[in-house]
Amino acid sequence: xxxxxxxxxxxxxxxxxxxxxxxxxxxxxxxxxxxxxxxxxxxxxxxxxxxxxxxxxxxxxxxxxxxxxxxxxxxxxxxxxxxxxxxxxxxxxxxxxxxxxxxxxxxxxxxxxxxxxxxxxxxxxxxxxxxxx
Amino acid sequence: xxxxxxxxxxxxxxxxxxxxxxxxxxxxxxxxxxxxxxxxxxxxxxxxxxxxxxxxxxxxxxxxxxxxxxxxxxxxxxxxxxxxxxxxxxxxxxxxxxxxxxxxxxxxxxxxxxxxxxxxxxxxxxxxxxxxxxxxxxxxxxxxxxxxxxxxxxxxxxxxxxxxxxxxxxxxxxxxxxxxxxxxxxxxxxxxxxxxxxxxxxxxxxxxxxxxxxxxxxxxxxxxxxxxxxxxxxxxxxxxxxxxxxxxxxxxxxxxxxxxxxxxxxxxxxxxxxxxxxxxxxxxxxxxxxxxxxxxxxxxxxxxxxxxxxxxxxxxxxxxxxxxxxxxxxxxxxxxxxxxxxxxxxxxxxxxxxxxx
Numbered sequence: 001x002x003x004x005x006x007x008x009x010x011x012x013x014x015x016x017x018x019x020x021x022x023x024x025x026x027x028x029x030x031x032x033x034x035x036x037x038x039x040x041x042x043x044x045x046x047x048x049x050x051x052x053x054x055x056x057x058x059x060x061x062x063x064x065x066x067x068x069x070x071x072x073x074x075x076x077x078x079x080x081x082x083x084x085x086x087x088x089x090x091x092x093x094x095x096x097x098x099x100x101x102x103x104x105x106x107x108x109x110x111x112x113x114x115x116x117x118x119x120x121x122x123x124x125x126x127x128x129x130x131x132x133x
Numbered sequence: 134x135x136x137x138x139x140x141x142x143x144x145x146x147x148x149x150x151x152x153x154x155x156x157x158x159x160x161x162x163x164x165x166x167x168x169x170x171x172x173x174x175x176x177x178x179x180x181x182x183x184x185x186x187x188x189x190x191x192x193x194x195x196x197x198x199x200x201x202x203x204x205x206x207x208x209x210x211x212x213x214x215x216x217x218x219x220x221x222x223x224x225x226x227x228x229x230x231x232x233x234x235x236x237x238x239x240x241x242x243x244x245x246x247x248x249x250x251x252x253x254x255x256x257x258x259x260x261x262x263x264x265x266x267x268x269x270x271x272x273x274x275x276x277x278x279x280x281x282x283x284x285x286x287x288x289x290x291x292x293x294x295x296x297x298x299x300x301x302x303x304x305x306x307x308x309x310x311x312x313x314x315x316x317x318x319x320x321x322x323x324x325x326x327x328x329x330x331x332x333x334x335x336x337x338x339x340x341x342x343x344x345x346x347x348x349x350x351x352x353x354x355x356x357x358x359x360x361x362x363x364x365x366x367x368x369x370x371x372x373x374x375x376x377x378x379x380x381x382x383x384x385x386x387x388x389x390x391x392x393x394x395x396x397x398x399x400x401x402x403x404x405x406x407x408x409x410x411x412x413x414x415x416x417x418x419x420x421x422x423x424x425x426x427x428x429x430x431x432x433x434x435x436x437x438x439x440x441x442x443x444x445x446x447x448x449x450x451x452x453x454x455x456x457x458x459x460x461x462x463x464x465x466x467x468x469x470x471x472x473x474x475x476x477x478x479x480x481x482x483x484x485x486x487x488x489x490x
Contacts, residue, residue: 001255001256001257002253002254002255002256002332002337002338002341003253003254003255003256004251004252004253004254004334004337004424005251005252005253006249006250006251006252007250007251007252007427008250008427030256034260035260036256036260037254037256037258037259037260038259040445041259042254042256042259043445044327044328044329044444044445044446045254045255045256045258045259045329045330046252046254047252047329047429047441047443047444047446048443048444049443049445050445
């Protein structure tokens with residue numbers, strides 16, 4: 001997986017790392033069970049502080065997407081093929097989605113354009129066969 | 134001419150040629166230690182400074198080589214070494230002039246203004262790491278073993294009072310030297326294997342593939358050079374132990390061959406393997422609408438020394454030329470440098486005790 005961040009961008013680096021890993025899992029490039037570098041190794045490769053990567057991994061662990069153990073290292077815990085999410089997760093996500101869509105509406109993007117952008121984004125993700133419809 | 138003088142003479146033209154060629158084997162986005170966007174590599178100021186640098190450094194290399202040959206004929210090793218230092222300083226001056234011009238043009242033109250500057254990591258580099266070529270250590274280990282064996286067999290028959298038989302310290306001097314070189318370079322290569330690869334934002338997948346090949350090629354070449362250095366030490370030891378009766382120049386031949394091989398491989402590979410094949414190579418037009426590498430000039434002092442306290446890397450790819458350098462903002466890097474300097478100081482003491490090999 002190629003993980004690209006903007007170190008001098010406006011989004012905090014730990015959130016960028018977290019977002020890129022979530023996108024890689026959704027896109028099928030980092031399936032469930034696949035390994036990720038240790039926090040120190042990824043910090044070296046991105047040239048950022050070790051604590052920054054640690055914060056990203058910890059966030060992903062809390063979201064149930066990563067499993068971190070001394071024995072197996074850092075491994076992707078789940079992906080689109082791992083079944084439905086935990087109860088209650090969808091409510092929280094819907095709240096964040098509503099804010100994101102509200103930003104587009106507030107900026108004057110027509111509803112059909114918003115839907116088209118959503119479809120384009122979904123086209124990049126690896127859903128289980130028959131689930132994308 | 135002593136072996137030490139011959140090596141010093143050889144270094145002068147080789148250093149000159151390698152420095153002269155450095156801009157040609159650097160990445161297009163790194164010009165004289167200045168990070169520039171890919172589509173600015175063909176700017177007139179960049180082209181002009183490269184041409185001027187070629188002319189200046191070629192003149193420096195020619196003059197210094199002639200001067201080194203003249204003083205070497207009188208057998209003065211230290212004078213050749215002074216010429217080598219003078220050559221390096223003159224080349225550094227040429228580098229500084231070119232760097233200042235390009236940095237000023239970049240600043241004045243706002244070359245990075247409004248561009249998306251990124252850093253890319255290839256996670257497969259860690260999850261499927263390149264394997265260290267352990268087998269390529271075999272020649273060096275074999276030469277060291279042969280040196281120990283010959284010394285053990287020869288020692289009882291050395292004439293009384295022979296300098297090499299004074300103590301066990303002087304007795305195993307050549308082996309200690311061989312071990313220092315072999316352990317030092319193996320250790321550095323292991324650190325380099327754990328360092329981050331040079332991933333180019335314009336085409337991360339291609340540059341990651343090139344870097345994998347580059348690392349393997351450079352590690353094999355360096356381990357070959359180490360074996361050849363050990364062989365030169367063995368040949369010098371044979372003369373010292375009065376086993377072989379051959380001119381001192383013969384002992385230098387393996388090192389000379391190793392340096393030539395390293396130079397050829399370096400030029401062919403390019404910075405971070407950028408000249409190695411790895412599929413499609415994007416041209417300036419192709420990268421114009423892509424991401425740019427992060428403008429990290431502030432971490433490179435004088436365009437040569439990397440100082441970044443927030444970066445946990447001990448070693449990183451060199452900014453000018455081919456190879457690696459230390460992150461001087463990292464305490465572990467200073468520890469490694471201390472160990473290298475300590476070993477070198479020990480060797481110099483050994484050299485002073487044993488006399489010239």
